[in-house]
Amino acid sequence: MRAVTFEELGGPEVLQVVDLPEPQPGPGEVAIEVSWAGVNFADAKARSVGYRVDAFPFHPGLEVSGTVRALGEGVTGLSVGQHVFAMLNGKGYAETVVARAATTFAVPEALDLRDAAALGTVLATGYGMLHDVGRVREGDTVLIQGAAGGVGTVTGQLARAAGAGRVLGVVSRPEKAAYAKEFGYDEILVGEDFDEQALRATDGRGVDLALDPVGGESWRRSVAALARFGRAICFGNASDADAWSIGMADLAVRGLSVSGFSILGLAATDPARLRVLTETAFREAERAGITIPVTGEFPLERAGEAQTLLESRTSTGKLLLKLR
Ligand SMILES: NC(=O)c1ccc[n+]([C@@H]2O[C@H](COP(=O)([O-])OP(=O)(O)OC[C@H]3O[C@@H](n4cnc5c(N)ncnc54)[C@H](OP(=O)(O)O)[C@@H]3O)[C@@H](O)[C@H]2O)c1
Structure with missing residues (x-):
């Protein structure tokens, strides 16, 4: 499967698309076939100044939406084929991701996968x-x-x-x-x-x-x-x-x-509270008719362009990578 990675800090040119083995879910994890990955300001900061980068090669990407491909041991409440949104600690710019079940959420019926990827974290x-x-x-x-x-x-x-x-x-x-x-x-x-x-x-x-x-x-x-x-x-x-x-x-x-x-801190330290917050926020979005403007869709190869746009202070709304 294809994924974006970088081996040194720098401009958008340090991002590369590489082929990696399909990741398999461990206990408490799910494998997700990614449809959309959100592009966050924090991803650009990771690449440019090393925000939250602990080692190289580093694989950016903090949120995806897609379809559950496989469940790891002990996962309940999610099923293969289900549409989900997941918050990640990296590795989201990829065709397949492995996410913690604790930070994976069923996509509400009223949302499609594109809106779910755009809304999840910001909401x-x-x-x-x-x-x-x-x-x-x-x-x-x-x-x-x-x-x-x-x-x-x-x-x-x-x-x-x-x-x-x-x-x-x-x-x-x-x-x-x-x-x-x-x-x-x-x-x-x-x-x-x-x-x-x-x-x-x-x-x-x-x-x-x-x-x-x-x-x-x-x-x-x-x-x-x-x-x-x-x-x-x-x-x-x-x-x-x-x-x-x-x-x-x-x-x-x-x-x-x-x-x-x-x-990210909440996801790392208190996923149960994150779940309550995220599910409440999704309900509020539906009740209040909250929308998010998706103003750019990019293939994996052009992830650097999306990040450059965010850094330029000229972008508006939300930018997404389109995987499928
Ligand atoms: N703490 C959290 O949980 C959390 C979660 C998500 C995002 N965030 C933060 O929220 C902010 C917005 O994130 P986003 O992903 O939705 O991005 P975004 O707002 O779509 O884009 C970043 C915006 O930051 C503003 N900005 C201010 N100073 C800047 C600078 N020195 N360089 C570049 N941009 C600058 C720009 O707007 P103007 O030019 O109009 O000022 C730019 O459009 C980011 O700072 C991000 O790190 C925090």
Whole structure:
């Protein structure tokens, strides 16, 4: 079976398609014939700066949808031939993957395999941040970075469905603003001074919940944009900034809370909680009619092109690899 791999860090040219033996499921695992693999910003970071790369050759890919080919020992609740979505710890850019049954989910009837691959991770991430960590309440003002991207387009709609009073998005370029506004946002802020814009947009009050995947200066500004008793969630470090720290003096006067979220961390440490979260998020997506725009489909050989698009900050919506 064919799969994407790389043996050194670098640009998209380090990605190669190689032939590998069909992987077989061990105890608690399932083999999946992949139909679609999601392209995530984290995949590009793995290739460029070694994010979560522990050894070479490294096989990127964190999520797939497809059909169960074989069950390992002890797997219950899944069957051969079933349509599934799986979160992985790598190796997803491939014709066949082996996934832990604990992080493999039946695709809801209302979804096809393409939508399942596009929605799975971003839906659980957005829902987990808004509800489990951010404890969003009716009427809250929510600020979401990367509003035109995979996580951003879905999380804007989820915030709206959760009863947020106002949903503000941030994008880096004006040409992405009109696009992002279609996905649950009341207003799109453009540029790095989004904290000042958010304060102006709320008559100086600030936002109740800010979601930041960029880190560094952006994180500092996300915290600055908070209203009294506001909450900020760090869920990525796209800027590659040094680790941030925040102290009592920064938080106490306005009663702020800061926290983090990692869907990969949750999958690794508490798959049972991930299952509850993912299944709840899929139900909410169906109830609220949440959609995700798939704006690019690429064959395995062009995975580098998809990653380059994500890194260029010009992509919108979700990009997928088409395996079948
Ligand atoms: N913690 C978690 O569980 C979790 C799960 C999924 C994704 N994430 C994170 O969420 C973010 C969105 O992921 P995604 O896969 O849906 O990607 P995406 O939003 O479709 O694309 C990445 C976006 O990040 C923004 N960005 C900000 N700073 C950037 C930089 N220095 N270089 C390149 N892009 C930059 C760009 O939007 P603008 O140009 O408009 O700013 C770009 O469109 C990523 O940072 C990812 O690591 C975290």
